[in-house]
Every structure is written in C-alpha cells, then in structure tokens.
Amino acid sequence: MAPLDSPLRRVIEAVNRVLLGKDRQVRLALSCLLAGGHLLIEDIPGVGKTTLAQVLARTLGLEYRRIQFTSDLLPADVVGISVFDREAATFRFHPGPVFSQVLLADEINRGTPRTQGALLEAMEEGQVTVDGHSHPLPDPFLVIATQNPIHQIGTFPLPESQLDRFLIRLTLGYPDAAAERALLAGEDRRHLVAAIEPIASGKHLMGWRKAVRMVHAAPALIDYVQALAEESRRCGVFEAGLSPRGTLALLNAARSWAFLHGSHKVTPEHVQAVFAGVAGHRLRPRNTLADDPALLLARLVASVPLL
C-alpha cells in the first residue's frame, strides 16, 4: 500500500475536524468527487449536510456557490438568463449559480420538477443552453445536492431516472455521543468553516482524478462486480436490477475508494464498501413497506460468494 498523497490526506483530516465522527461518509463523499460524480446527501435537517458540502468545496480550493431550492425557484435562477443590453443592442447572457466548480443544491426536492430538471440536465451534459446558445460549464463541475427524506410535506421527490445522475447517495445519520459532545463543547461550526484554508486546488483534483482512473481492476474483480449486478437482477427483490451505468458507477466509485485508501488495485472489500452508496438509490425494493432497504442491500452482498 502506497502512502497517501499528503494534500489528499490533509483534506480528509481537515474535513474530519469540522464534521466529527463521520470519517466513512467523508471518504465516500470524496470518492464520489474524485470519480467525477455528483453527490446526493439525504438526511433530516441539522445533521451537517450543508457543512459537509461547504467544507469539501473549501478544502479542495474550488469555487463554490449555493442555491437554496424553494417551490418558487425558476430554472433561470439556476442556469442564468439572457438580458437585452441596450448599449450593445444585443442579448447578454448572465450566468446563473450553476456556473461554478462546486454547486451546493440545498434541499433539491423542495424545487419544482422544472427547476430540478434544468439542474439535472446541466449535470448530465456539462453545459447550459439558453436562447439557442450553449455555454460550457467549468471543469471540474460538481453538484452536491442535499435532500430531506421524501416523506416530508411540500416536496417533489426526484424521479428514479434523475436519481441515477448522482454517482453516490449517502446519509449522514446522527453523530455518536462522543462526537456530539465535542460538537457541543467546541467552537461554532460556522466559524470553523469560515476559517478553513484551501488545501488543494482544481489542478490537484484533476490530477487525482487521473490517478483514480489508473487504479487497477483485475479480471477477477470485474467478475465480482458483474456477479453483484447479476444477483441484483436475478434475486427478484428489487423492481429492476443494476443498469450497466450503475455497474460502471460501482466500479468507478470502488476505484476512488481504493485510491483514497492508498491502494493501486481495487479489491472486493472496496466494492463492498461503496456498494450501498452506489446502489442504494438505484435499486428500489419491490416490497417497499416490508423490508429495510439497507438490509436488503446487505443481504444481496452477502449472497454473492467470493471465490
């Protein structure tokens, strides 16, 4: 195992200093960004969704904007608008908040489907088209969306086809007792976030992404990923199995995870570690009420033997 690239280790440490006791989730979020995917954080308010997004953006030294989704937010508020410039006698495009390296889409399920659609289209295509003109989005362009659990009033849950655009979905959960005590006793989080100095930069991120793509996936490992996908399709517990895009996402996320752990190869343990994050929002249980989805995922992993 090679020692971890030190700026990356420092990023992890920095984020962990602000978000206490969530090392796993922090690493999952970072793996998502390193794999070039968008991240969906789903949890109840007040567990640190926004903080995680902010800290990640700041430590990575990326340009960062935030949109609070509400039911009266319009697509133009996200992507931008063409305004007539009287002096130049032309339309000039005023880019919206989407034109940033990291976009924090807070409470995305409070927005109307139209507004959600505009953002998700931008995520998918890497550019924005207004009045027939295409405006490319910066690179890297990462969306960190947060969402409250769907059974809250006045929300528009994301359809499955759009959930698929997020590489990883994670939940933060309550902090453990020790972490919560440290949180209560310690400094105000807002000050901490504001005080964070960028550790890395966009250039670093691009370099890491290249390295992630180099992480080796042996034929035996690809066999295992395929076996997992096959089992998700065959077992009959889910409405539909993992799509090829989902399988690819699983492999890429596992590569990132391996890279984050200083490994040059992906092992089944890496795949298992990211499986719930990658597959959780892509596999809908057939019998939604009877079973805990997390348990079903764990059962699926347990039912594929490692030879």
Add this chain to the structure above:
Amino acid sequence: MNTAPLVQNGMAADTWLPDRHLGVLLAGAGASLLPHLGHLPPVLAASAGAMVLWRALIQWRPHLTPPRLLLTMLMAVGLAGVVFSHQTLLNRDAGISVLAVFLGLKLLETRDLRDAQVVTYLCFFLVLTAFMFDQSPLVAGLSILALWLLLGALIGFHAEARAIGGTLRDAAIMLVQAAPVMVILFVLFPRVSTPLWGLGTTTGHGVTGLSDTMRPGSIGELSLSDAIVLRARFTGAVPPRASLYWRGPVMEQFDGTAWSADDSSLLEPGDVRVRSDERSFDYEVTLEPHDQTWMFALELPKAAPADTRYRPDFRLAAREPITRRIRYRVSSSLHHEALQNAPPRTLRRLTRLPGGSNPRIAALARTWNAEGISGQAFVSRAIEFFARQGLVYTLAPPLATTADTADAFLFDSRAGFCEHFASAFTILMRAGGIPARVVTGYQGGEINPVDNYLEVRQDDAHAWSEVLLEGAWQRVDPTAIAQPLRIEQGMARAVPVGDPVPLLGQPAFAHLARWRHRWDALGNGWNQYVLGFDRTRQGDLMEALGLDGIDHATRGLLMMGSIGVALALSVLPLALPMLLPLLRLRARSDPAQRLWRRFCARMARAGLNRAPSEGAEAFTARIARTRPDLASEVTRVGQVYNELRYGAAPVNPERLRELRLCIARVRP
C-alpha cells in the same frame, strides 16, 4: 483500513402470506381431512370442513375474519362437541377429532407465514393418523394427494413470487424422489409380529357377517351385501362350484324359531375322526375381520392350520376373535367321511325339538315312521318330498303368520330362502329321530379373472343340513334339491325375476362387474403385498433375494446403504448443474486461490469461519481482531493474497512462495 464489510447476519422475519399458496394449503388441509370422513363424528367433520371454507372466504372478504373472542368461543364449542361425541377427550378417536377441529380453528387465525407452517405440520400429522383407521388404497391415494399439496404449499411459502404450477411440480418431484427411500424402508425395515399400537383393529365398527344364531331372514339380509368375506388362492385345481361349501358356525340348538350354536354338545363328542381320500385341494385363505372366532374352510379340512383349533363339529376356530385380516393355509378333502361315535346324551341333544312346535312336520314324520321308514330310507324319503313339494327359492319370502315358521314354509307359502330350507329339513329329520343339525357358511365364490383369487362374498351366505347316520355325518343341502341353480350358478340366477338381488349380481351389469373385478383385484393386491407384507412374507422375499441369514446389524447397514444410494441418485440431477461450475472453477482457479482455500480451511478448523462473501483482507482483519496473537501473520496473508489476485502485476512464483510461507507461519 476502514473496510468493514456490509454483511449482517440478522434477517428480518418474513411474514408475508401470499394468496395463491394459501389456497394450496387450504386444498391440502381439505385433502388431509378427507380420509377421516369415514370415522369422524359427522358434526365435527362438517365443522372442520366448514372452517376450511370459511378461511378461504376470508381471503376474499377480510372483514369476515373472526375476532379473537369468537375464536375462543368456537374452541370451547368444538371441545364440547368432541366430549359430547366421544364421551371423553382422552382416547385415540377423541384425540383425532380434537386435531381435526383445531386444524380448522388454527386456519381461521392463520395470518402469517409462521401460522401457515404450523397448520402444514398439523396437516401432516392428521394425514398420518388416517392410517390408524383405514389402510385401503383409497386412503393411501388421498394421503399422497394431501402430502403433495402440503409440500407445494410449504415450497410456496418460501418462494412467494413463484407460480403454483412450479411449486406443485417441485413438490411432485420431491415425492417421486422420496419414493425409492419409501420402498427400501418398506421392504427392509424389520417387521414386528404384532401390529403397531392402535393399527388395524376394527372392533366396534359393526361388521356384517354370519352370527352364531340363525333365525328366518337372517341370511337373507346378508345376501344383499356384496362385501368380501374371504379370498382363496388355490395352488392346484379349483374344485367345481357345486362343491364349494365353506363351513362356518354349526348349530345344534333349536328353540322353535331360531337355531343357535350351542357348544355344550362338544363337551362329550365321543370319538370323532375324519377319514379323507388321497385327493386334496390346497389353498390359502385371506379372511376379512369379522369379530368372531370361526375360520372358514372347504368341507372338510384335513388338519388345522397353526394356532387354530379343529373342533369336534369339524370347523376351524381361532383362539381370539378375528379383528384383523388374517391369512392361513388349509388343505381340504372333498370326499371324506366325518365319523362320530357319539354317546347317547349327545345323540339325544341332536334329536331334541321343543315340544309342540311345528306340529305338521312332526305329524309327517310320525306318519313315515309308522310306515316303518327310518334311517337312510327316511332321509331319502324326505329329499324326495322336498323335491316334489314345489318349493320356491326367493329372497323375499312372505312373512310367517304363525310361530311355527317351518310348518308355514313347507306347507303354506312354500317359498323361502336357504335358512328356511335347512331349518325345515333339519326339523323333519329330528322329528323322525335322526340326529341332525344346521350348518351355516358360504357356498360358492367367484374367480376374479384379474388375479385368479376366488372371492367369497356375503351374498354367498348359505345354510344346509347335516345328518348323522351310522356314525357318519352326511351333508344334505335341501336348497340344492329344490333349486339346483343356487348351487350351480349362484344366488342371483336362482331367485325369480323381480326379486331384490345385489346390483352387481344382475346380469345386465356385467360391464360394471368387470370393473369391480379390477377394483377388487387392486384391493386384494394391496392387502396381500402391502398390508400383508408381514414377517413371513418379508422372510420369503429375503430368501428369494439370497439375503436370508444375515444378522440385524448387517441388515441395518444394508438398509442405510441402499437409502444412501437412492438419495444420491435422486439428488444427482439437482446437484450436477451446481457441481459442474465448481469442477470447472477448480480447474481454472489459480495457484494463489488454492493456497487461499487451504488457509481458509485451516482457519475454519480453528473455529474462524470465513463468510462466503467476505474478502481476504476483511477476513484477515477480523481474525486479527479476535486473535491478536495471529494479527501480523494473517494480515500479511490477506495483503499478499489480494495483491496476487487483484493486483496489476502478473502472478510470479516468488510472490506465490511468499504467500505459501505466510500461510505456513500462521499456526492457529
């Protein structure tokens, strides 16, 4: 490393009960109740059936689900019903009634998988108990049907998404796979000479058949039943129908209307012998249970079978009432002399008539005696008289208006059944001073063309007379004198057209009779080879297989061994598709994998089992946590193995050696 696997061992209890599989279960429950219909009190059987239907209705209309209070009340009513029907709760029959009622109640409160499984096991038990009452092929068939449905339901409960067709097919396959094991157990399992507790007795079931008294009409009633009395298989030729006299109860006591078997004459039988000719007929009788001690044999058997008494009235008697189907071999001689040198008291008893009864017969005998006719001549005269009297053989004789039924038959109505004939003739003999008695039994029988067994039925019941002349008993069948067709062709052809005869005895139903032959042959085959597969038969089979003389231990080994082979053969088609990939995999697996497997096996022996989906590093990390003494070695093993299997570098011998060394260093 922070790579805790996602495996969790706790499983949520599955409680979902799909409609269609519940339907199969209900059908199975119905099928397990069916064999009990014959002996359950009708009210209880009906209520158990009604509760099964009710449960089916609930599936459609959930609001019909009974509340708990109602269920409790139903249970109390059910128990009360059982106590009322059986007068107790504590014997076999009551216990099975309780089972049946509780099956219905349990079904009514069945909501989830657990309940349904309990119901299934209850049904299995109910199926088993059916054999305590009835071991016919019909019950066996119903039981297999019930087993099939119940198995299908069980499979369905654990694969809720499957269609009924698939689960029932699997259940059928399982039954077929179980069949060889069943056959092996059936053939090889040691038989005990007494039946299992509660099995095979018919006591209290009201068996019809001959009794030890004969009054006018008693045999006529029997002749409407076509139930099988006995089956005989002859080793050689079958005697002609007219000589097939199956000797049963012998009656020497007459009270004016009824003849009865009175054993007191046997107290002083004097010198009794049978002198028989060379020619003998050998046959094996399978006698249906009739709750009496007498055993039928052709007149006259040469010797009594084992465990049987040969009584001075020349009939065979068992020591205990016959409550199970029994089998015995007899050898009879049709031309014989039944010699009895009876003392005077016995002779007096054999000529005794109640004073003043049947005066016209007595007068007739006096007239003949006055003419100086006695002995053999008297008998010949009587036979002649019976032949000339124009007597009609009928199943529906006119009701006698006087107490002197024999007089009324012989001189007024002149129509009667065999007991009238035999009774009147014997009375006439006794009135003439000749020792005589009535013999009841069966006359005739019919060869079943399917299995060549001679079947004797209740409608072959018959009565005839016997006279003692010069120290030898002589059979006189007055029915044969008046109506020879009865003896030559059977009862159905002898009675006048329009008389009631058993349905299948009527010539118009010949095609039905053919089917009955087949059904009876099936029943007989079942009796002979399945139910009758007793210690003797098993011994015969072992001898035929050359397996006689082996001890119990060897036999047990043989049984277990053949069951093992049968199981292996039946599982093979299932296992092949699973084994083949494994074999292929073994051939394909790289050397690192083989080393890893060896390592896992060694760990397993030390009680450290790898979950099938557990990765190498996760597994070794877990071992390191539970066995810190092994930590450094096993961690290295996990790392090296993962490097070899998932790393970018090609597998080289040096790394393999390293893995081998690492593994060797681990000593759990």
